[in-house]
Amino acid sequence: MTQRIFILPIWIRLWHWTNAALMILLAISGASMHFSGTGWGILRFETAVKIHNFCGVTLLWLYGLFILANLFSGNLGRYLPEMKGFIGKSWKQIKFYCWGIFVGAPDPYEPTREASHNTLQQVMYWAVMYILVPIVLISGAMFLWPNLAPKEVLGLDGLVPVALVHYVAGVVLFGFTLMHIYLGTTGHKISSQFKTMVNGYHEME
Amino acid sequence: MKCDLRSTVKTITFGAGILFLAGILVATGQTPQAMAQQTEPAAEEPQQEDAKPSPEAVAAVNAKNAECLSCHTEAGAVTADPTIVDLEALSKVLIDPVAMQASNHTGMTCISCHVGSYEGFPHSGPLQEVPGRHETLDCVECHSLQTWRIEPQVAHGAHGQNPKVFERFDCNSCHDSHVFQSASKLKDPVEIIAQDNGMCLSCHDSELRFAEFTAGIIPVPEQPDINVIHQFLADPERHWSSVRCIECHTPASETPTLNISHKILTKEEARRDCVTCHSADTHLSASLYRYAAEQRDAEDAGFENAQLLSKAYVVGATRNTKVDQLGMALLALILAGIALHILGRVIGRLMTGGKE
Secondary structure (H helix, E strand, C coil): CCEEEECCCCCHHHHHHHHHHHHHHHHHHHHHHCCCCCCCCCCCHHHHHHHHHHHHHHHHHHHHHHHHHHHHHHHHHHHHCCCCCCHHHHHHHHHHCCHHHHHHCCCCCCCCCCCCHHHCCCCHHHHHHHHHHHHCCCCHHHCCCCCCCCCCEEECCCCCHHHHHHHHHHHHHHHHHHHHHHHHHHHCCHHHHHHEEEEEEEECC | CCHHHHHHHHHHHHHHHHHHHHHHHHCCCCCCCHHHCCCCCCCCCCCCCCCCCCCCHHHHHHHHHHHCCCCCCHHHHHHHCCCCCCHHHCCCCCCCCHHHHCHHHCCHHHHHHHHEHHHHCCCEEEEEEHHHHHHEECCHHHCCHHHHHHHHHCCCCHHHHHHHHCCCHHHHHHCCCCCCCCHHHCCCCCHHHHHHHHHHHHHHHHHHHHHHCCCCCCCCCCCCCCHHHHHCCCCHHHHHHCCCHHHCCCCCCCCCCCCCCCCCCCCCCCEEEEEEEECCCHHHCCCCCCCCCCCCHHHHHCCCCCHHHHCCCCCCCCCEHHHHHHHHHHHHHHHHHHHHHHHHHHHHEEEEEEEE
16 A cells, blocks of 8 residues: 655645636636637637636735745745755756656655655745746736836836736746646656645655 | 900900909908818828918918907906906807817818808897808818718717707717817827717716707616726726727728728627727727827837837737747747657656556
């Protein structure tokens, strides 16, 4: 029988899946608006606007709760990369993803309740949750409440740079989501990490 | 002899023609510029730069108009002599000289349109419009081509639904001829929006003005909250300041270069498809932004409908195709990387006998 340890409390799993659902809906509705009239839009423009606005505001609230929860629950430490041996551990992980995984080598990192992410995941997590997501949320809020945006930039409407930043950050975030879903298949079994995100248990090698 | 007679007749006919045309000019009291405006093809078509009158002509028109404006402005009414002027009547016929100066009818004398008893002071004869005796010329007198095209459009629109109400409508009901500026003159979309939406809201946001057209015919309906009845728009307030009511409340033209239709669509008929404006083929380029300044730098940078960007970023209409391509390339690269990785894992699995 596979050995397993409990690593993810229910609130983190709920938060993760809510984020996941919102991100997918935001990507579909955002693309439908951006490429409106080209045949690439899946949703009707007015439907896409409603979904995008609702999901965007929900994500904004959720992000606020996430910051508070991280500050008060001690969850923050889980994702802080340890500086000691950082380069060595990262190199090991890169070697695993780029070669070891193909030849059946074991994952060099075994998650624990205290630190569920390997070094690369921790760095990526920080970049996504503390740089990329805030950029998307702030530019999105300016789009939704244009009074927050500058009135004019370089002779153009102030929303032009906001729109560019929102689009680029949104595409990068969507790209991350694709990689994130794929890397979910790199556990003990293809389905292991998806199960972890459902029941909170990590299956050991 | 025969030949001499023919040339004499020709000379007389030509001279009579010139005299006849000059006579018309004098009789109507119009300036050469006003005559030029009569033949202007359409209100929204670009005006000729070379139509500028000479400084002497402008001074002559201003001097003539100063006589009328000495009473028919707020400042003039204050100083008017109540012993010879009916102040109550005067208070109803005041104009804003600054707005008039900026309007399409600038350069025209007041008596170009206000003929008959208005031509001198004290005004002779009846001061009210008498059927069959037009003291003020109708727009059709100069704008016959536009009227011929526009009148049926208005009649088939929302304002023509009730014939009795429609009878109370004329061009001035919406276009105040002392103030109105065509889009080709204003050019700036923000100013065009303010003027054009102001025309609609002057009635549709005022029970008093609404009643002027409906009193005694239909009961004045309670004016609905414009924001509430347009809630299907994502951000109604933002739309009011970014587009005109007529963007949706007039039918689409199959020929975008034609002027906007004057057939005002009811709420049931009005366009509700967001894609009309929110797409690369946006209707705004041919209507509201038709005269907006070009944005060459933004166009070169890859933005579609770049002329809109000076005033607005319109989702779906002003996206940057170069940035879009970069985004697509990034996603394609990620998917290719994932595909290669999957391939590596499958090959590795086959080579290691099923153990990943």
